[in-house]
Amino acid sequence: MMTSYDPLELLTTAEMSAADRLTIASGAPGSYLMAQAGAAVALEAEHMLGRALGRRTGRIAIFCGPGNNGGDGFAAAERLLARGCQVEVGLLGPLEKLTGDAALAAKAWRGPVSPIEALSLDGVELAIDALFGAGLARGLDGLARETVLRLNDWSAATGRPVLAVDVPSGLDGSSGQVQGVAVKAKTTVTFFRRKPGHLLLPGRVLCGETILAQIGISDEVLALIAPRAMANKPGLWSRVFPVPRVDGHKYTRGHALILSGGLARTGAARLAARGALRAGAGLVTVATPAEALAVHAGALTAIMTLVCDDPNDLSKILEDRRKNAVVAGPGLGGAAHAKALVRALLQSGGAMSPPRGIVLDADVLTSFSGDAFGLAQEIRASGANVVLTPHEGEFARLFGDIDPHREGSWGDLQPQVDAPDALLLALSSASKLERVRAASALTGAVVLLKGPDTVVAAPDGRASIADDLPPWLATAGSGDVLAGMIGGLLAQGTPAFEAASAGVWLHGAAARHFGPGLIAEDIPESLPAVFRTLYESFFAQQV
């Protein structure tokens, strides 16, 4: 059965194996799951042929590997043959080496099996890639590599599609990274739940459209597996989302403070401020150097201003604990100034309850380049709810160049993090998901790493991955608006992980609503329409 809704959970390949094992242990044979998987692939193959040719009689070539992914290929082949399709099967490796359910599926296949290199693509309308799935163990080489390249060349030259089983072969389902080479699919059919690699780049592009099929694995196994990675959709954060209440007023919706840089760089703070206000903060104030006050005052209406020339001014401003969220970084200026301000900011919360929400972005992140340990110590000592919002460059400068062996680099941090060695290794992992999780575990902050596949991770290992951000979101000032929106959500009391995840989703939804040609100023102005649709969906779920 194909799924018509988007479940949130994303399963690593290890978690998916656990789901298979638990299901098989509860009495459903593996061969049944494989038959269901094959049937789902066959159904999609028929749809694809139907769409391309208006009939389902075109030739289909199925490339099977030596494990259960190949078994799914045999099961699909048999199903397609039974439905009257023209199917040919090639196998990587000897038939007699297949074991378990894959051997059973191959035995049930009534047609011939060619060596994979002999399976011709001449006149083929659709190729099915069932070489490797969750069991990919190393980079592809030799005949496996040649086969993948042959499939890609054929598809590029003819425009005919490849349908991938579970994941395009060569793609690591947990990380979204390519192991050597990978198939470029038009469509991927995966089972039970999507894997992080279906969302993370380059995986998402290699998968084409990902279709989720249910093959008889019960949702109940999720309670035992307890997956920690989720697709970033409203269902992830809707329960804590600050929907305005009839009995609320602006003072119950928090007060966000945005730190501005000097005269030549005030626009970023105003973009962030507008983002915070549109995201629903009750009050928003821009704290600005005196030299830029007139510029801000002339450009702002609903947003207030305060003079803040140095860390002392900031500490005084923050004695007002009603200013419960702060955004620092956009356009803030030179490293020494930014660092001094952020120190004052992190030391200002005292024993606030609930702790102040703080978004650190742009120039603040750059001011701590190579000093992730220093930043981590200050964040942990602050007790604040901190969200870091780097792009790839800022992330690399912050976490990519640290020397854990330098004396004193860990300071008093080491006892506060689990498995420090593994954490350091993960910081340079090829997997974006693992890198962001490690950065979050090190700093004790929620970390949001931007990109077309923005990942948000919390120190406890929860993570969200975005899969619906439009390319026109990558425009000057867009990140400033995002930082402000997250600040606005924090001001309303949204917990940091959910505020960051919801901020990413709303930012993308606003950009989708506006469409191509978007500039940063359009994002806050598109939020009301997004909220209207979002609240309607919340209310629809309540009735």
Ligand SMILES: NC(=O)C1=CN([C@@H]2O[C@H](COP(=O)(O)OP(=O)(O)OC[C@H]3O[C@@H](n4cnc5c(N)ncnc54)[C@H](OP(=O)(O)O)[C@@H]3O)[C@@H](O)[C@H]2O)[C@@H](O)CC1
């Ligand atoms: N379990 C179930 O009930 C269900 C499972 N399902 C399906 O099973 C799939 C997972 O199956 P799987 O675990 O057998 O792994 P799979 O991806 O076929 O590859 C393993 C084989 O490839 C080989 N190999 C690995 N890397 C290689 C390389 N670079 N180059 C060359 N060879 C390489 C590896 O060899 P080895 O490493 O042992 O030398 C081994 O022979 C999953 O994606 C889904 O499609 C569904 O039917 C639902 C029910």
Ligand SMILES: [K+]
């Ligand atoms: K595959």
